[in-house]
Amino acid sequence: xxxxxxxxxxxxxxxxxxxxxxxxxxxxxxxxxxxxxxxxxxxxxxxxxxxxxxxxxxxxxxxxxxxxxxxxxxxxxxxxxxxxxxxxxxxxxxxxxxxxxxxxxxxxxxxxxxxxxxxxxxxxxxxxxxxxxxxxxxxxxxxxxxxxxxxxxxxxxxxxxxxxxxxxxxxxxxxxxxxxxxxxxxxxxxxxxxxxxxxxxxxxxxxxxxxxxxxxxxxxxxxxxxx
Numbered sequence: 001x002x003x004x005x006x007x008x009x010x011x012x013x014x015x016x017x018x019x020x021x022x023x024x025x026x027x028x029x030x031x032x033x034x035x036x037x038x039x040x041x042x043x044x045x046x047x048x049x050x051x052x053x054x055x056x057x058x059x060x061x062x063x064x065x066x067x068x069x070x071x072x073x074x075x076x077x078x079x080x081x082x083x084x085x086x087x088x089x090x091x092x093x094x095x096x097x098x099x100x101x102x103x104x105x106x107x108x109x110x111x112x113x114x115x116x117x118x119x120x121x122x123x124x125x126x127x128x129x130x131x132x133x134x135x136x137x138x139x140x141x142x143x144x145x146x147x148x149x150x151x152x153x154x155x156x157x158x159x160x161x162x163x164x165x166x167x168x169x170x171x172x173x174x175x176x177x178x179x180x181x182x183x184x185x186x187x188x189x190x191x192x193x194x195x196x197x198x199x200x201x202x203x204x205x206x207x208x209x210x211x212x213x214x215x216x217x218x219x220x221x222x223x224x225x226x227x
Contacts, residue, residue: 003062004029004178005050005081005150010059012045019045022059023207025200029149029178032169032190034213036183037202043182044086044154046202050180051083051152052076063150082148086155086182089139092128096138099127103142112141115171116164132159140168144175151175154182173197186213 006026012019020042027033027050037043048054050061052073060069068076077083090099096119100109113120116137122130127138136158143151156172157165169187172179173195181187190197190213197213209216 002028005061005063005180007046007049007056008060008062010046010049010061011057012042012049012054013057019205020049021205023202023205024059025207025210026198027150027178027180028196028198030176031178031195031198032173033178033180033198033200034183034186034190035180035200035202036186038184040204041202042205043202045205046200047083047152047154047180047182048085050150051081053083053085080149082143082146082151084139084143084151084153084156086158090127090130090135090142092126094127095123096125096127096130097123099138099142100145104145107145109141109145112145115144115167116141118164133161133164136160137164137168140171144171148177150178150180152180156181156183157187186216 003026008024009022010020011022023042023046025046035043035046045054049056052071056069060067062068100112118134119137119141122134127135130138136156140153140156156168160168165187169190172181186199199209199211199213199216200207201209
């Protein structure tokens, strides 16, 4: 598997504070890459740098070997990148059906409803009235319908039950796409999937581990709250 999207020596600053200290990491195609880290580790910032929603002060973002560091987020989206942030990932004033229509204007919702049948009875509801887990399902369904080549998701399972979480990672792992997720813990089941899962652990804005999930061990280090 070759690298689809990557950061090279990326530095990201929020005012005087540097959140990423020369981070280099790569995500293969197809496959799942997990960015692990505690609160303030930099995993969310790394995801946003790949998406183009934060500026890389130094270093670069490469997509299929081409430098897209200065390419704006909307242009990356147009070229096949879907980004699902941890908050405000759906259009709250629109119905569930209208949110799905934006992702796939000329298609039906069969794939989305097959992935998450729970959304079927909610098609007429405004997305802003859904529970947190239902909004995550809707946001992920929009990404599935878009057939994006790169899917970036901050905390995919936020607010979901264990059963829906397992279903979500089954869906993400089966996509013919580069999937990069930011998580506090390595999701159960990923170590033994059909495809190798890449893990990059971040701590205080730096990568402290890069390798396959089967090699990853973190004894005695329980993550805390999300970024």
